[in-house]
Amino acid sequence: MNARWARVISNLLSPPMVWATLVFIIAFHFAENRLQGLMWALTYGILVCVMPILYIAWRVRRGKISDLHMKERQERIIPFAVSIGCAILAWIVLRMMNAPSILPLIAAITLVELAVMLLITFAWQISMHAMSISVAVVATGIVFGAAPALAVSPLLPIVGAARLRLHRHTLAQVIAGAIVGALIPLIVLAVM
Numbered sequence: 220m221n222a223r224w225a226r227v228i229s230n231l232l233s234p235p236m237v238w239a240t241l242v243f244i245i246a247f248h249f250a251e252n253r254l255q256g257l258m259w260a261l262t263y264g265i266l267v268c269v270m271p272i273l274y275i276a277w278r279v280r281r282g283k284i285s286d287l288h289m290k291e292r293q294e295r296i297i298p299f300a301v302s303i304g305c306a307i308l309a310w311i312v313l314r315m316m317n318a319p320s321i322l323p324l325i326a327a328i329t330l331v332e333l334a335v336m337l338l339i340t341f342a343w344q345i346s347m348h349a350m351s352i353s354v355a356v357v358a359t360g361i362v363f364g365a366a367p368a369l370a371v372s373p374l375l376p377i378v379g380a381a382r383l384r385l386h387r388h389t390l391a392q393v394i395a396g397a398i399v400g401a402l403i404p405l406i407v408l409a410v411m
Contacts, residue, residue, distance in 0.1 A: 228381035232374065234351035235268035241355050242267075242325060245362055249319040259318045266309040267329055271302040290387055292344040299337040306330035321362065328354065328407045335399055346388045346396030352378045353400025361408065 230236075243260040250256030275298050278284040284294045310326035332350060339345055352374050360368030379393040388396070 225381035225384035234347050237351040237355050239264040239268040266305045270305045274301050295340050303333045328404045346393045349393045349396030350400035353397040357404045
């Protein structure tokens with residue numbers, strides 16, 4: 220069976236794409252005008268999504284990482300550390316920009332998700348794709364309500380099936396990623 224559909228899904232719903240899309244929607248929802256929303260969304264998008272992916276692409280080009288999806292567990296450690304630094308910077312800058320509290324909160328959730336993923340990566344590998352789409356479903360529910368969250372929830376099994384079809388993860392790794400993605404935003408929200 221052809222795995223092209225799984226590659227398309229994995230690329231379109233990769234963590235940077237999911238997080239950037241989610242933050243653009245939320246930023247424009249809370250902004251007083253388009254420019255304000257654009258500035259907040261670009262700040263998060265560039266720092267949390269673009270900078271780490273450029274770093275990963277650079278490592279792929281140098282032969283340090285096999286591909287952008289980092290199928291080998293040990294390939295993920297340094298990019299996770301770089302991504303954590305970028306998430307901290309995004310949290311700081313968004314606070315300095317007086318962005319609505321939801322946006323630094325999303326940066327904090329991203330930071331915690333990445334830190335947990337880094338810790339897990341030392342012992343095991345779980346699906347970042349499943350984690351990010353799960354975060355998106357939970358965040359959609361928190362910000363926009365249950366109906367929109369239910370509308371995007373079918374993306375969870377689609378992403379999971381794509382990762383399984385590409386043999387990038389086991390079922391346990393996909394489920395673990397989805398659980399981490401669902402729980403951490405709730406925990407961070409309760410703490411903050």
